[in-house]
Amino acid sequence: MNRSFAAAAVLLALPAAAAPPGTPNPEIAAIVADISAARIEATIRKLVSFGTRNSLSDTESGTRGIGAARRWIKAELERCARDSGGRLEVAFDDHLVEKAARIPKPTHIVNVVATLPGSQPESANRIYVISGHYDSMPSNPSDGEKDAPGANDDASGSAVSMELACVMSKHRFDATLVFMTVAGEEQGLFGSTGWAKAAREKNLDIAGMLDNDIVGNTKSAEGAVDRSRVRLFAEGVPARAALPDNVVAALRTSGENDVPTRQLARFIHEQAQRYVRDFAVQVIWRRDRYLRGGDHFPFLEQGYPAVRFTEPVEDWHHQHQDVRVEDGVQFGDLPQFVDFGYVANVARVNAAALAALALGPSAPQEVEMENLRLENDTTLRWKANPEPDVAGYRIVWRDTTASDWQQSKDVGNVTRFTLAGISKDNYNFGVQAYDRDGNVSMASYPRPYRPPVTAPAK
Ligand SMILES: [Zn+2]
Numbered sequence: 461m462n463r464s465f466a467a468a469a470v471l472l473a474l475p476a477a478a479a480p481p482g483t484p485n486p487e488i489a490a491i492v493a494d495i496s497a498a499r500i501e502a503t504i505r506k507l508v509s510f511g512t513r514n515s516l517s518d519t520e521s522g523t524r525g526i527g528a529a530r531r532w533i534k535a536e537l538e539r540c541a542r543d544s545g546g547r548l549e550v551a552f553d554d555h556l557v558e559k560a561a562r563i564p565k566p567t568h569i570v571n572v573v574a575t576l577p578g579s580q581p582e583s584a585n586r587i588y589v590i591s592g593h594y595d596s597m598p599s600n601p602s603d604g605e606k607d608a609p610g611a612n613d614d615a616s617g618s619a620v621s622m623e624l625a626c627v628m629s630k631h632r633f634d635a636t637l638v639f640m641t642v643a644g645e646e647q648g649l650f651g652s653t654g655w656a657k658a659a660r661e662k663n664l665d666i667a668g669m670l671d672n673d674i675v676g677n678t679k680s681a682e683g684a685v686d687r688s689r690v691r692l693f694a695e696g697v698p699a700r701a702a703l704p705d706n707v708v709a710a711l712r713t714s715g716e717n718d719v720p721t722r723q724l725a726r727f728i729h730e731q732a733q734r735y736v737r738d739f740a741v742q743v744i745w746r747r748d749r750y751l752r753g754g755d756h757f758p759f760l761e762q763g764y765p766a767v768r769f770t771e772p773v774e775d776w777h778h779q780h781q782d783v784r785v786e787d788g789v790q791f792g793d794l795p796q797f798v799d800f801g802y803v804a805n806v807a808r809v810n811a812a813a814l815a816a817l818a819l820g821p822s823a824p825q826e827v828e829m830e831n832l833r834l835e836n837d838t839t840l841r842w843k844a845n846p847e848p849d850v851a852g853y854r855i856v857w858r859d860t861t862a863s864d865w866q867q868s869k870d871v872g873n874v875t876r877f878t879l880a881g882i883s884k885d886n887y888n889f890g891v892q893a894y895d896r897d898g899n900v901s902m903a904s905y906p907r908p909y910r911p912p913v914t915a916p917a918k
Contacts, residue, residue: 479898497804507615516604544629555654562647569644580634589669592617593645611795616676633818652755660762669766671756676798680773689740693768694725695747718905720765728813735812820899828909838884841876857887
């Protein structure tokens with residue numbers, strides 16, 4: 461036996477060393493590399509081929525209308541489910557809407573939902589959702605007859621959801637992933653509202669929701685082209701008269717940019733930088749564009765962290781418009797105005813973020829900033845994570861005026877740590893958990909901890 465062979469044999473016999481936290485994960489890189497622009501193009505063109513996918517359109521035909529479209533989506537996902545060894549579970553999720561401003565008669569709003577259950581018992585109840593809406597509209601949202609190709613709005617987002625369902629279901633994740641295409645968006649977010657309300661009634665732990673809506677056009681109405689970035693809209697403090705207790709607690713120490721939705725956006729931004737080179741995520745601290753809304757709204761309303769991806773520049777000749785030519789200008793949401801390579805990059809960002817979330821641990825719970833005396837140190841404490849593969853915790857911090865984490869310290873597998881000489885008064889802090897493979901969780905913002913006041917002994 462020569463010496464190098466002996467050394468290799470010794471190495472093989474040892475358990476794999478834990479990867480340092482934040483090390484790029486080769487499995488995530490492989491998932492990102494597997495995303496196909498050609499498959500996404502084929503999906504978008506097939507969805508357009510149903511003529512209209514308006515929620516009020518024909519449901520009986522095998523070739524035209526929303527019924528044919530959703531049966532095709534379900535069949536495609538079932539094909540991917542077979543390739544996943546049957547682990548991907550595909551189902552219709554049907555909500556009967558009696559009547560609404562844009563729904564003249566009782567209508568079944570049917571989502572297509574593909575669920576990939578988490579394989580770690582301690583994480584399987586933690587759920588991440590990705591969604592696009594497969595319904596479409598011509599100029600009039602309640603017209604179920606006219607052509608409404610909806611190539612960009614939102615076959616593009618639906619194709620992202622479906623591509624990720626098929627690519628990611630070949631892998632195993634600790635947490636559960638839900639890949640949705642929803643209906644009734646153009647009538648008032650009915651499909652996503654039905655699902656999100658039911659999730660809250662069951663008190664599901666939706667740890668993050670990613671909405672992809674209008675993610676395929678790269679040329680603005682004025683002709684400017686931008687293929688370099690995608691916008692990510694992330695709400696801060698919800699605009700409500702009565703705020704949840706956890707939000708009020710965060711506001712007391714200026715944690716308004718550290719609510720879970722903002723943490724989710726920060727996390728996605730970081731994963732995109734790591735796994736999708738030459739493509740930027742522009743985080744926008746706003747719920748959505750002016751005058752617009754989307755399927756992340758019902759999730760936010762149920763108190764779940766939820767964000768929206770949208771292309772960088774929009775062209776309204778190709779959104780919510782009857783297909784027609786007027787003064788030499790082509791109107792309508794047609795596939796020739798979709799940049800399929802760009803949609804694939806958006807899918808890659810979503811895949812990197814979802815995989816990192818679902819492979820990694822949950823964000824630490826009960827994170828507290830010790831607030832016992834005047835001092836120039838910072839002491840944080842938190843509850844130990846439940847996952848068996850957690851290897852330790854990372855404290856991150858940034859200037860109160862900065863958007864992204866600037867500094868970090870890996871503190872090992874402890875539940876309390878003091879950063880000596882770093883004043884809690886000067887920064888915003890977070891605590892993350894990391895596992896043995898180096899996957900790092902989203903950050904949790906600390907609430908102030910003061911010991912309970914006890915009556916002096918008599
Ligand atoms: Zn839309």
